[in-house]
Amino acid sequence: MRALLLGAWLRAGRGLPRAPGSGRRHREHRGHSGHSEHRPQAPLRQKVSVEVLQHLEHLALVDFRDAEGVERLQKAIQFADQLHEVNTDGVEPMDSVLEDRCLYLREDDVTEGNCTKELLENAREKVEEYFVAPPGNIPLPKLEEQETFLQGSQ
Amino acid sequence: MLRASLRQVSAALKEGRVAPTELCQRCLALIKSTKFLNAYITVAEETAMKQAEESEERYKRGQPLGILDGIPIAVKDNFNTVGIETTCASNMLKGYISPYNATVVQKLLDQGAVLLGKTNLDEFAMGSGSTDGVFGPVRNPWSYSKQYKEKSGPKSHPEDEESNWVITGGSSGGSAAAVAAFTCFAALGSDTGGSTRNPAAHCGVVGLKPTYGLISRHGLIPLVNSMDVPGILTRCVDDAAVLLGSLAGHDPKDSTTIQDDFMPFELLNLADVSKLSIGIPKEYHAPGLSSEILALWSKAADLFKNAGAKVVEVSLPHTPYSIVCYHVLCTAEVASNMARFDGLEYGHRSDMKDSTESLYAATRREGFNDVVRGRILSGNYFLLKQNYEKYFVKAQKVRRLIANDFVKVFRSGVDILLTPTTLRDAAPYTEFIQEDNRTRSAQDDILTQAANMAGLPAISVPTALSERGLPVGLQFIGRSFQEKQLLTVAKWFEKQVQFPLIQLEEVKRHDSDVFQHQKSASFS
Numbered sequence: 001m002r003a004l005l006l007g008a009w010l011r012a013g014r015g016l017p018r019a020p021g022s023g024r025r026h027r028e029h030r031g032h033s034g035h036s037e038h039r040p041q042a043p044l045r046q047k048v049s050v051e052v053l054q055h056l057e058h059l060a061l062v063d064f065r066d067a068e069g070v071e072r073l074q075k076a077i078q079f080a081d082q083l084h085e086v087n088t089d090g091v092e093p094m095d096s097v098l099e100d101r102c103l104y105l106r107e108d109d110v111t112e113g114n115c116t117k118e119l120l121e122n123a124r125e126k127v128e129e130y131f132v133a134p135p136g137n138i139p140l141p142k143l144e145e146q147e148t149f150l151q152g153s154q
Numbered sequence: 155m156l157r158a159s160l161r162q163v164s165a166a167l168k169e170g171r172v173a174p175t176e177l178c179q180r181c182l183a184l185i186k187s188t189k190f191l192n193a194y195i196t197v198a199e200e201t202a203m204k205q206a207e208e209s210e211e212r213y214k215r216g217q218p219l220g221i222l223d224g225i226p227i228a229v230k231d232n233f234n235t236v237g238i239e240t241t242c243a244s245n246m247l248k249g250y251i252s253p254y255n256a257t258v259v260q261k262l263l264d265q266g267a268v269l270l271g272k273t274n275l276d277e278f279a280m281g282s283g284s285t286d287g288v289f290g291p292v293r294n295p296w297s298y299s300k301q302y303k304e305k306s307g308p309k310s311h312p313e314d315e316e317s318n319w320v321i322t323g324g325s326s327g328g329s330a331a332a333v334a335a336f337t338c339f340a341a342l343g344s345d346t347g348g349s350t351r352n353p354a355a356h357c358g359v360v361g362l363k364p365t366y367g368l369i370s371r372h373g374l375i376p377l378v379n380s381m382d383v384p385g386i387l388t389r390c391v392d393d394a395a396v397l398l399g400s401l402a403g404h405d406p407k408d409s410t411t412i413q414d415d416f417m418p419f420e421l422l423n424l425a426d427v428s429k430l431s432i433g434i435p436k437e438y439h440a441p442g443l444s445s446e447i448l449a450l451w452s453k454a455a456d457l458f459k460n461a462g463a464k465v466v467e468v469s470l471p472h473t474p475y476s477i478v479c480y481h482v483l484c485t486a487e488v489a490s491n492m493a494r495f496d497g498l499e500y501g502h503r504s505d506m507k508d509s510t511e512s513l514y515a516a517t518r519r520e521g522f523n524d525v526v527r528g529r530i531l532s533g534n535y536f537l538l539k540q541n542y543e544k545y546f547v548k549a550q551k552v553r554r555l556i557a558n559d560f561v562k563v564f565r566s567g568v569d570i571l572l573t574p575t576t577l578r579d580a581a582p583y584t585e586f587i588q589e590d591n592r593t594r595s596a597q598d599d600i601l602t603q604a605a606n607m608a609g610l611p612a613i614s615v616p617t618a619l620s621e622r623g624l625p626v627g628l629q630f631i632g633r634s635f636q637e638k639q640l641l642t643v644a645k646w647f648e649k650q651v652q653f654p655l656i657q658l659e660e661v662k663r664h665d666s667d668v669f670q671h672q673k674s675a676s677f678s
Contacts, residue, residue, distance in 0.1 A: 052538070060489065060534045061496075061514045062527045069528065076485070076532040076592065082478045083548050086555065093550030094557060096380050096410070097609030097634075098367050103409045118253035122500035131498050138509035 048073065058140060156180060157655065160339040160393040164221045167213060174213065174224030178206035178268050181226040185270065185337045191293045193322075193331035195231050197271035198238050202226070205268045212266065222400055223266030228332045228341040231272035232279050233259050233384070234373040238269070242375055243287025244277045246521030247501050256373020257405050258342060258384050265400055270338050273328030276591075277523050279344055279377050280488070282352055282598035283586050284327025286525050292327040294320045294357055294580050295335040296624050300657035305623035320580035320624060323356035323598070325349040326385060330357040333387045334656060340397050343385035346377045347480055347595070348575075348602025350385025351614035355575035355627030358616040358656060360648075362386040362394045363602075365635045366609035367412045369398075370405030378487040379410075381480075381606040391615065391645040395421050398637060412635075419638050424646040428462035433568035437473035440600050444578040446620050451574050454617065454628055457650055458572070468568060470559040475552055476604040477596050482536050482549035488526075489533025495521060525591045557608040564633050570643050571631040574601055579620040601629065611637050613644045616653040625653070 053070065057063050064070050116129055125132040155163065155172060166172045185197055209224035218224070229235065232242045234252035241247045255263065263269065276286045285291035296302050297319035306318055322331050326343025330353035333341050343350040345363040354361025362385065369384045376382055386397045399418025405411045434455055439448065459465045497503035497517035504516035522530070536545040563571070576598065586594065605612040611634070614627040630647070632640030 048535075052535075055538075056531055056534050057515075059538075060530050061511065062518050062522065062530050063515065064531065065519075065524075065527070069524070069531070072524075072528045072590075072592070073531055073535060076481070076528070077535065079592075079596070080478060080482050080532075080536065080545055080549075083475065083482065083545065083552060086472065086475055086548075086552050088548060088551035088555065091551040091554055093547050094554035095550065097557060098410060098412065101367075101412060104404065104406065104411070104413055105409065106406055115253065119499070121253065122250060123498065124503040133498055133510045134507045134513050136510040138511065140509075140511050140515060 048077070061140075156184060156336040158339075159390050160225055160388060160396055161221070163339060164223075164225060167209075167224045168218060170213070174206040174209040174268065175203065177224065178202055178226055178270075181270055181337055184335070185332075188295070188335050188337060191295055191331050191335060192290050193273055193292055193328040193335065193337070194228070194271045195241060195243065195274050195287075195289050195328070196239050198269060201237065202268050202270050205263070205266075209266050209268065219264070219266040220400070221265075221396055222262065224268060225266075225340070226268045226270045226338045227262060228270050228273050228329060228338040229259055229262075230275055230279075230326050230329050230341070230343045232275060232344060232375040233272075233342060234375070235259055235269070235272065238272060240272065240375070241289075242278045243275050243289055244521065244523070244526070245288055245502055246495050246518075248288070250501050252373075254373065257370040257407060258401050259373065261401055262342075270332075273326070273332050273341060275328055276325035276525075278375070278488075278492070278526055279325040279346060279349055280525050280529060280595075281324045281591050282348070282595045283321045284324035284353065285321060285583065285587060286324075286523065286591055288523070291583060292322045292331050293583075294322045294327075294624075295331055295658060296320065296356075296358060296580070296656060298658060299623065300659055301619055301623035301654070303623075303659070305621065317584055318582055320582050321356065321586050323353035323576070323580060325353075326361075326387065327353045327357075329385075329387050330354055330359055330361070333357070333359045333389060335658065339388070340393055341387045343387050344374055344377070344382060345385035345606065346382050347484065347599040347606055350387060351575050351602045351612060351627070351629060352598060354387055354614045355616070355629075356580040356625060358625030358627070358653065360388050360391055360394050360616065360644075361614040361627075362388075362398065362637075362641075363605060363612045364398060364402065364637060365611045366606075367410055368402045368416070368611075368635065368637070370401075370403075370408040370411050372405055372407040376487075376491050378484050379491070380483070380487065381609075383606075391613070391641055391648050392421055394613070395419065395641050395645075398641075402637075414635075421638075421642055421645050423649075424642050426462075427458060427646065428464075430458070430463040430570065430643065431568050432458045432463050432465045433468040433563055433571045434465065435468050435470045435473065435563070435571055435573060437470050438573040438601055440474075440577065442577045442597065442600075443574060444620075447574045447576070447578065447626055450617055450626055451572070451628060454572060454647070454651075457647070466568065468563045468566070468571070470556075470563060470604065472552065472556045472559050473604055476556050476607055477600055479549045479552040479556065479607065480599065480603050481532075481592075481596065482545050483553065485529045485533035486536050486546050486549075487533070488529045489531075489537060492518075492522070492526065492530050497521075528592065553607050556604055560604075560608045560610060560631075569633070570640060573629045573631065575614040575627040575629040576601065579622055579624040579626055605631050610634055611640050613640060615644050615648050615651075617651050619654060
């Protein structure tokens with residue numbers, strides 16, 4: 001599905017909490033990016049779909065918060081697209097500048113430990129020697145419900 | 155005394171002309187009176203005085219631990235320090251007290267250095283202005299210098315001064331400001347895209363980025379594991395060599411440090427420059443480079459030429475893409491590195507109790523600022539299965555091309571590259587914040603970033619004052635692990651240019667009341 005994302009947010013009235021007047025800002029942005037879309041180097045981009053955005057929020061466990069956040073991503077992608085101008089045929093990807101050397105691997109001997117107290121010191125919630133977490137295996141609520149859901153954390 | 159170089163003050167300590175406790179006290183007092191610079195997040199008064207007292211005992215017994223014994227230094231707040239808060243200028247780590255010292259911090263302490271405090275930075279070292287941390291922006295000490303004030307026009311009112319102050323550059327702005335304002339003799343920063351060299355150039359101090367793999371990153375809260383290095387900020391090149399000697403070397407706790415033996419060196423005065431070949435990469439004449447800096451760059455090239463060195467124009471054709479490449483690789487690695495902040499083991503924890511996932515989401519929402527969150531989301535986008543080849547792997551390939559550019563140039567006989575460090579002198583804060591963090595980083599990192607891509611050592615040396623009376627630095631990039639050659643050339647250059655000392659005016663009126671008022675004014 002290739003939704004024109006920002007339009008979907010604002011038209012349907014759903015979506016992440018946003019500052020008032022951001023709709024107006026979006027229109028300005030639209031006009032602006034419309035300009036750059038006509039540049040020969042940057043081909044016309046499809047906006048990122050709603051599904052991808054939701055997926056990203058779930059993967060990152062970080063929210064876009066508002067249309068500005070989404071716009072930021074769009075700009076980042078557009079900026080990164082310049083990479084495609086470079087011819088990298090036959091080039092191997094480089095993981096590390098030290099690729100010609102061997103990493104140091106030490107012997108599998110226990111040399112330190114027994115620091116439970118220090119490690120637990122920085123945790124806010126703990127019980128005996130456990131870090132305490134709320135129940136798991138509960139997926140984050142869907143986007144529509146999220147707006148009200150996350151507001152509880154403020 | 156506080157204006158002396160590290161080596162000079164170390165000699166004074168050894169000869170008993172000054173005591174470590176007195177030195178420490180003076181530095182702490184100066185930190186207090188320059189509080190408006192906002193260079194320090196945490197000042198560790200008690201522990202610093204204790205360390206100074208211990209150092210004094212050692213000097214009395216005639217057994218100092220080395221050249222760094224008793225020397226006050228500052229450390230950027232993304233290095234873990236025992237007993238001293240490490241925040242990375244973020245809400246996520248406010249109140250976090252590490253159970254261990256970063257290796258570089260431990261090394262400094264083992265040699266008797268006095269740790270004055272942790273310096274301010276951009277949140278999680280993301281930024282090029284030191285303006286985006288939760289503790290507020292860092293002010294460049296040169297904003298209050300006679301040199302800058304004279305050029306801003308006569309009769310400047312206090313209100314004008316308030317709006318005229320310039321940024322330090324970033325992200326190690328606090329460290330650079332601390333050194334430039336004489337509150338410490340050296341400071342640690344970190345350098346991922348230029349974060350040590352950029353503020354060094356803007357604050358008129360020496361900023362050294364060592365070769366990747368030379369200095370341990372253990373305890374440095376990581377941004378981009380394949381490019382981060384601890385950076386060194388000092389007032390002169392000799393001091394940088396001293397710090398390098400104390401910090402470099404294999405660390406079993408950081409497997410990305412090379413295992414070769416490192417021999418600390420003392421810099422000799424270069425008498426004969428004629429055997430040197432200096433490369434001038436033409437792509438570093440980037441759009442936006444101020445004509446002033448261009449002129450200084452040319453002048454520096456002429457300086458070498460007239461001294462007999464071979465100066466050649468070279469080409470690093472993929473330079474314009476290094477920023478884009480960095481953008482992708484950085485956000486990808488950030489997305490991975492920031493995943494550890496979930497509120498369970500350390501750091502901020504939200505009150506959300508409904509589920510683990512919602513706790514993580516809420517904690518991260520509350521703890522990170524827009525810049526960090528933006529990078530995490532972009533990074534995750536580039537790492538999606540459908541984008542992995544297109545963006546992440548592609549960027550890795552471009553990285554190899556960039557690194558190969560340097561290899562080719564150095565293989566052709568060039569010893570050192572000479573480039574500008576920044577596009578212009580430090581901008582006024584009000585002007586700098588007109589553009590967002592990503593745009594600014596893309597603009598400001600352009601000249602420093604490629605050295606991180608290729609893992610090469612680079613150093614920014616203060617060269618001259620701009621027309622506005624602010625420092626401008628030039629950058630030298632050397633071959634991998636050839637810091638000795640790099641620093642020798644940098645030292646020669648430093649001697650030739652004779653960069654002026656900052657003339658800081660009395661700052662009596664900046665007492666804490668006034669500072670409070672200023673703070674509220676700038677956050678309105």
